[in-house]
Amino acid sequence: MRTKPSTDPLIIGGQEFDSRLLVGTGKYPSDEMIPDIAAASGSRIITVALRRVDFEAATDNVMQHIPDHMQLLPNTSGARTAEEAVRIARLARATGCGNWVKIEVIPDNRHLLPEGNETVRATRILVEEGFVVLPYINADPIVARQLEDAGAAAVMPLGAPIGTNRGLTTREMLQIIIDEIKVPVVVDAGIGKPSQACEAMEMGADACLVNTAIASAADPVGMAGAFAAAIRAGRDAWRAGPGAIRSAAAASSPLTGFLYEQTDPS
Amino acid sequence: MRTKPSTDPLIIGGQEFDSRLLVGTGKYPSDEMIPDIAAASGSRIITVALRRVDFEAATDNVMQHIPDHMQLLPNTSGARTAEEAVRIARLARATGCGNWVKIEVIPDNRHLLPEGNETVRATRILVEEGFVVLPYINADPIVARQLEDAGAAAVMPLGAPIGTNRGLTTREMLQIIIDEIKVPVVVDAGIGKPSQACEAMEMGADACLVNTAIASAADPVGMAGAFAAAIRAGRDAWRAGPGAIRSAAAASSPLTGFLYEQTDPS
Amino acid sequence: MRTKPSTDPLIIGGQEFDSRLLVGTGKYPSDEMIPDIAAASGSRIITVALRRVDFEAATDNVMQHIPDHMQLLPNTSGARTAEEAVRIARLARATGCGNWVKIEVIPDNRHLLPEGNETVRATRILVEEGFVVLPYINADPIVARQLEDAGAAAVMPLGAPIGTNRGLTTREMLQIIIDEIKVPVVVDAGIGKPSQACEAMEMGADACLVNTAIASAADPVGMAGAFAAAIRAGRDAWRAGPGAIRSAAAASSPLTGFLYEQTDPS
């Protein structure tokens, strides 16, 4: 069980961030909404699929909408093997996207689930090459441990298959990962409502990445703010130390004696 | 289904409140903590068991710790029948506690569950006498409807037996109450963590009353702040209109084509 | 907590039954399927809405499909008040349907939830008149206690709104009812799958009434048999005393030492 920090920034790859909400750039009604989402969310880290970056185009490029103060987290979306993920990461760095990378190795087109062993392999290679590596994984504590050993800067286990908004369906395994892994745990994929992000933080997660649930809301900017508040609430609750769950009721007001000691004023 | 308001104060009994978190006065390590809880929670309504009020004492009285700006909500804790609840309410008003009352009729010492029919009877009597009545009930939509018809200013269904911190165990019935009842729905009892209060608000509840979960935290003041943020987040999420829950995955980044159109820079 | 019986028939109203599955007569593709359902389910008690009984008709009457060996349980479907329920019960007895009655008082057309207080009133009247009364209620432990005190032969709390197949959504309150009430507890309404009936029995329920989940299956007769087996399994599990739920893993096979004591035969 991790001990609670006295101060509370999120630290990944040696950098401090004053927000524990990571956001994405996919699925918005328009890329022009991204600056407002960034502002409302207070997020300091934003993920982008390199495929969406058009390095030739002077305009109409997702990159031009990403605020300068944010840490860019290119992802390897589209990779089906470690080698492909490595190629995408190198390309991102070569084209000026920096040395952070979110590894996604997804061989399955239907459920879009990540492959653990290829992810571990890609992580070993990219850590060796000086990348700050954040791998996206199934909620598998053994794989998380292997990634920590391989030098990952954080692990990003899923709550449910991506885009489903189904919440923390992997709750039991997430708790084991949170309890056992020392690098930051960022719950990624499946979170559909702020209450679910709040619960992840209460469980001791270090951060959440939320994309679909914000982008698919009727009011994405309002939803970004709601997620930001919920994540702070969950973190604060974890720090405040919740009380025990009880199987029997316990009154919060005294139940006896009152009526028989005073007279009725009516 | 209720339509969403354009502005967003909580309105009960004709009064507007800028917080949707109600707090209690029981179970704190010391009553002297109450002003800090009130401040951290931002709460505008506070419940107190009349039994705890010592009207003779100049000091050491829970009442002296309740901030003046808060709406007092005396509860009828200790009542086992409608008549007893009515007596307590009248006594509260006669001794200067105002005309708001939370009706609690609890005949059962073990699980502390409220009795619906006596609660309806007490509500009818007290509404007639000019009280602003907020009855505490099991999550029973039929009883909630009867209370609305009787003139209750709000209904306060439980999420779980009081003091258990077990959360929204009555979720299905709460949703029916929220969808069907027009007066404000305040979820009361059982909420143990901010994520659960957040979820109640996402479901469309109008407010939550939280006592045990704050009072039994290691850091009650920190937990009060966490609940306040979570409830705002849940309300904002409800207003922002969450996206659909999907049974199948949907990528938030494009998955195909990338690797086969660009060359590897490595 | 009830003590476990040494022998195990279901006893209601002084009669012994060798099945803990009650079935209904509504919603089947054809009433002619009823005898096969009765046989496959092994059920000994069957409920019927008096409205469906055409006492004039020589043929095409649901009654002619009900096997003679079954205890008939007419229900007061259609009643909105205690008085209406009482009238239907008297009519059922007068027209030869016997003195058992399932009280249903349902004032709400949308969610079809029962009204507790009218149900208690009807129970008092009909018990006085010599009926064997099985009232259908929301999962409210206080109402269940009042019905027990009123002389109900059993209580029938719902798992979820009728016809929804949503399962034991009222689990927490059902457990309190099971633990506190001495007359048989028959879980009625909402059970959609045999696993849910099995769970109710593991919790200590005395029986389940299942109608929609059987009638709406692709193969109702096969589903009736599945429910019968699941209910026996749940009852047997309750009698066998399940082991504790653990938060940490515990190996069922020894994990150490093996490899280092024996040589590899390959």
Added chain:
Amino acid sequence: MRTKPSTDPLIIGGQEFDSRLLVGTGKYPSDEMIPDIAAASGSRIITVALRRVDFEAATDNVMQHIPDHMQLLPNTSGARTAEEAVRIARLARATGCGNWVKIEVIPDNRHLLPEGNETVRATRILVEEGFVVLPYINADPIVARQLEDAGAAAVMPLGAPIGTNRGLTTREMLQIIIDEIKVPVVVDAGIGKPSQACEAMEMGADACLVNTAIASAADPVGMAGAFAAAIRAGRDAWRAGPGAIRSAAAASSPLTGFLYEQTDPS
């Protein structure tokens, strides 16, 4: 989605079995109970940790308690790598335990979770050597697919960490595995109650392995029978095609008209 079979034996490795409940040999109060467990469960497949087999001893050997008609499924408990699992499997075959093997590769002493990639490697090797291989895995659809491709005779995903009795905590991933994998899916580990085994079968699982929940019951033989019945019930329910889950209530008895067409006989 798999199509439903017209006849219904469990087929693994070309053999037919008339039971879908697999049992273990660990944790019983006494090994002498094993024949009674085998009989009450109706099980045809039994797993044993090779470490428990003392090939020298004439007596006091777990093997002497295993009925001859059962298929022996030696497991590689104690293995931390593919190589160790392979050595144990070869040893089992060499010492007369047959060519079936349940691969367990568990590097983690606290949560006892299996490692996917080593399991895939061991499976490839042992399939090549002619074993009938049933690998125990986390509920990871990608690993399940790799094992199917490697020639596994079945896959054995966990419901919860072994020995916890916590049930189907991996439900969402189990459903994907069941829907996507063509070889039999045997849910193994974590199942604590018959209702949970029943649910796994309703979801379409082909079988369940249950050890701790039977061995730790107050009456293990009674609990073995309860699991057998629950698994048959769940399988039958899956074959019978459950009805839809509905969000709104639907009466199983007619609700209107009755009272206004007939006269009260009282």
